[in-house]
Amino acid sequence: MIKTNVMRILDKINVEYDVITYDVKDEKVDGISVANKIGRVEKYVYKTLVTHGASKTIYVIVIPVREEIDFKKVAKVTNEKRIEMLDLLDLHKYTGYIRGGCSPIGMKKQYKTFISEGALDMDKIIISAGKIGFQIEINANKLKSIIECEFADLTK
Numbered sequence: 001m002i003k004t005n006v007m008r009i010l011d012k013i014n015v016e017y018d019v020i021t022y023d024v025k026d027e028k029v030d031g032i033s034v035a036n037k038i039g040r041v042e043k044y045v046y047k048t049l050v051t052h053g054a055s056k057t058i059y060v061i062v063i064p065v066r067e068e069i070d071f072k073k074v075a076k077v078t079n080e081k082r083i084e085m086l087d088l089l090d091l092h093k094y095t096g097y098i099r100g101g102c103s104p105i106g107m108k109k110q111y112k113t114f115i116s117e118g119a120l121d122m123d124k125i126i127i128s129a130g131k132i133g134f135q136i137e138i139n140a141n142k143l144k145s146i147i148e149c150e151f152a153d154l155t156k
Contacts, residue, residue: 031065
């Protein structure tokens with residue numbers, strides 16, 4: 001089986017996770033399509049969004065695929081005047097990942113990360129494994145021990 005950088009990082013620090021793969025031939029890699037392809041309830045499948053504040057600081061936001069980011073709430077938790085999505089053309093440059101394969105684990109640099117607080121109510125959540133076609137299922141609390149993150153209300 002293919003091991004992504006995310007999986008190698010988790011293996012190295014002995015963090016348990018399950019790998020879930022899905023077919024990418026139809027090129028549908030948005031979160032809702034992925035949830036349907038892997039047969040999981042959308043509330044357990046999370047997407048990784050990369051944003052920047054007015055200060056140009058980069059923030060990683062991890063929210064359920066069906067939810068919509070609330071820029072005002074994110075600005076408040078980051079102490080920024082405003083928050084905007086990072087331009088897709090800059091995504092690889094800053095993270096090492098591409099759209100559809102962006103994971104909060106293993107970015108080029110560890111950015112301040114915020115995860116939707118609802119993840120704490122679940123035994124496990126599903127996030128990208130860092131490559132299109134691969135997801136990992138992991139305990140949300142374990143993420144806190146791997147990446148610098150906070151849990152907050154981030155969605156509309």
